[in-house]
Amino acid sequence: MSAWIMAAFMLTAAAGAVMVILYRNPVYSALSLVLTMFALSAIYVMMGAYFIAVAQALVYAGAIVVLFLFVIMLLNLRNQQALKESFGLRAAVGALLGALFIGVAGGTMWAVLSPDQFSKSAEVFKDEGHTESLARLLFKNNLVPFEAVSLILLAALIGVVVLIRFHGRPSSDNSEESNDA
Amino acid sequence: MNRPLKGLMTMMQIIDFDWGAFAPSLTLLAAALIVCALSMGHSQASAVRAAWASLIGVAAAAVLTLMSDAPALYFSFGAQDADGNPIALFSVDSMMRSFMLICLVSTALCILLSIGYLRQRGALRPEFYALTLLCALGMTIIAGSQDLILIFIGIELMSLPLYILACFQRGSASSEASMKYFLLGAFSSGFLLFGIALIFGSTGSTLLQDLTGVSSPLFAIGLALVFVGLAFKIAAAPFHQWAPDVYHGAPTPVTAFFASAPKAAAFAALLYLFQAASAMRAEWSTIFAVLACISMTIGNLIALTQKNLKRMLAYSSVAHVGYALVGVAAGASESVLFYLAAYAVMSVGAFGVASALSSKENEMSELNDYAGLGFRRPLVGIGMTLFMLSLTGLPPTAGFTGKLLLFKDAYAAGLGWLVIVAALNSALSAYYYLGVVVKMYMTQPSKEPAHAPSIRHKTAAAALIAAAALVFIGGAAPKAMMNAFHISTDAAETAVQNVPSEAAQ
Missing domain, CATH: 1.20.5 (Single alpha-helices involved in coiled-coils or other helix-helix interfaces)
Incomplete structure (x- = not known):
């Protein structure tokens, strides 16, 4: 069950990322980024990394993307043509290479990783609190x-x-x- | 299969910290912070003070590196593995010192070149030198890293100042160069980071020593992504598209810097990773051989058609990255080091001539600007000829010795076909390098200028003399140059033997 919920959040994150580059209105792009950040934060929650989940939501969705929005509004990008790029040969080659990469890397990960590996990480934090193990990593090693x-x-x-x-x-x-x- | 990484497994001495071993890096850090403090001043005088302070800092760090000959030491900075044993995050050994010296020498030369150039254009700012020093600090971090996280942080610390240095000249070309460099640099950092994440996912560690002998598909993809990211940083074809525009648009002393020090530092990361990933050595070696082949050929062929000196040298630097990759493919780290040192001084020299001769009115970046200059400015002509001979790979220059060592090692490693491709490429490159010499001595300028361009600043002249001296010493007395750059002369043979034995297994 939890694997399916996890997969749903992953797809949401990926969809948000795709929307960031597809929207022509920069404000919509920034808001799509918020969606990705929240979905990532939900994935961290499911992996038991509560502190990182909260930090992700607060710092990225709460602060950084809001800053993006402010900048976009200050620049007053009315002319949406500025972000429009023609779908030429360059974009086609790029899309092809991107699809190839996603195919190879995704296929390998699909073959190598198993769903229960995601729940494993939750066990890591069982003995000591998550913030404690994070602090140990950050301030020692x-x-x-x-x-x-x-x-x-x-x-x-x-x-x-x-x-x-x-x-x-x-x-x-x-x-x-x-x-x- | 678990071959020791630079003798790591056999007799590894890991200590927490040692002030002596870190003296050069700490000197650099102190100089960077002092120059940052000087940046608060706004006047021209404070900028000049910052320039000299940064030069003294870099020179002191170089001298400290040159004098230290302690055995290889590994540092944990207090880091421990699950069993409480210290783990090596950083190494200070002869290879790290060689990379540091290459980076510091080229940084010092570029600082000397920049003073007059920037002052002439009213762009002499103390911030320039603060950024240069932080960039050099990033390079020293890369040079000693034994950990992927540290390598990444070093690369970012090196790249971020470079993006800003590229736009230190007013005008759209400089800003465009900076923007292009920033976007592609961020893109390549994405590759690097994603690759590191995949490597961590497959091995559970970011330490280079834990990568030996790992061979899983996920690890291979991760490593390939890291290599792609680094190929962007060194501008190896087909990841070189940004280089000509950036080299052309950036201020010339900064271009000289781009072509020398950061390239050597990125090569350090490439070499360490190549050495660490021992499990699929034969496959990686083949991939690098192909990359070297593409890089040399594309770089030289496009350089042939260029009319602009800076663009021509940019494509030539793509080709030279190809030559150095021949050494990486052969696993000959010592000859790669020598080649990087040689290329650093000769490219700083070639860009430096353009930088020193340029004035606010005449950027001296078109090849036609050099017509007839050889007789009107004999010393400049001799210097430029020396750098061009070295870039071609003709004796008695460092470029010749470097190519000789590389080709010898590559042949010994069984890469005979690559040596033939490289030799053909060298012959091809002679056409456009010697074209500059022909232009200087055998053609007349279309309209005689009132006064020929000359070198107006003593600091730039000093940098050019130093670069020319190093290029000449590298050709006439290679042993002396190797000793100066801490490149061990006897290890050149032993390094070669690794690859064939690995392939045989």
């Missing part, structure tokens, strides 16, 4: 990778400053050149 991520955030931060200071003000062109001379 993966402490250095975890800290290294902060450097990526630093790089992203500097990048944003550069883009805004530098590309945001085309009018400042002359003043800077005169500085140089």
